[in-house]
Amino acid sequence: MAQQERGLRTRRQVLEAAAEVFAELGYGASTISEIISRAGVTKGALYFHFTSKEELLQTVLDEQVRDFAVPERPSKLQEWADLGMLLAHRTFRDPLLRAGVRLSADSHIRERMVKGPWNSWITLSTGLLEQARARGELLPHVDPVETATFTLQSWVGVQLVVQASEGPEAMEARVATLFRHVLPAIAVPAVLVALDVSHDRGARIAVEMEYEPTAV
């Protein structure tokens, strides 16, 4: 059991090192030896968990979204906004998410982001919006898939422009702006008035969940 835990820890260590190297150098310029040196593991340890750079890339993409969850709330729309605010808080703190920002600039990898993590975010987001609809929180014309898809697209643009202009520290404020612009188009007024999308929402949820990934 202790051995299995050690194995999982090494696997995570390698994966985060790969994500960091991808984020800094881009996928093309990254090498296995750089990842080994960053992770502080042996070549054998890396190859025990991953067969290739390609498999590391696929795992970085797959595990960006895996196990991502927010605490339950009385309002499902609040949960939906919390998902985006917590993601904004983590984007430049979590190595896998940070790698996603850099990797999505590459047009070949972007197509894999569309089928992988971006599609997973849309599915997760659509599910919460459908629960919100079932509880009468949404205005009658709202199409959960359409709103989830637009919000993902918008989120990708905010992340990309913020990174190229103001820098990571502006991310949470800009995503709060996103939700303040989108929620009035979809929420019934009695729900809208009670929603919290202040800038520090993501940070407060992270504390509430007692989980903070590797700091920047």
Next chain:
Amino acid sequence: MAQQERGLRTRRQVLEAAAEVFAELGYGASTISEIISRAGVTKGALYFHFTSKEELLQTVLDEQVRDFAVPERPSKLQEWADLGMLLAHRTFRDPLLRAGVRLSADSHIRERMVKGPWNSWITLSTGLLEQARARGELLPHVDPVETATFTLQSWVGVQLVVQASEGPEAMEARVATLFRHVLPAIAVPAVLVALDVSHDRGARIAVEMEYEPTAV
């Protein structure tokens, strides 16, 4: 005069050829000789107008937004939405705009997009929103710079994801979705109810302006 006009036509021909080559190959892989061959001009003609590939890039960025205008409307918010809908219609039809989509994937060029065309769009958009505010079309809490900045960020994301997933033909419908999600957060109800952001809005404005850039 005829000679000057010919000169301008050649200049535009070279610029559009450069934009097409950048859009297809990316900036790094593009060469002056490919641009000359695409434009069907002599080497001397190209160098008469542009001193380098770098100057061609800067001009492609600068002239994306230059002279972009929409017809006047009784509602300034409609003009604001028209700007986005016409831009969506032209994005994959105009070689300079199409080049912008591809070039913004490169992180170095993206920083120049931020200072150049993206900043120009925000300025143009802020100006229209301020006129809308002066006419009482905006809800009292709206900050024109914030809304213009968010809309540009969102627009960039829509363009990027649409290109990597559904393809250019979905662009106008997705930008219509963007405006249907943002306008309720900023428009007073009496203005909101009269706004037109249907999918074919951009195409209709293009016909109205009797100007259609090079077809795809």
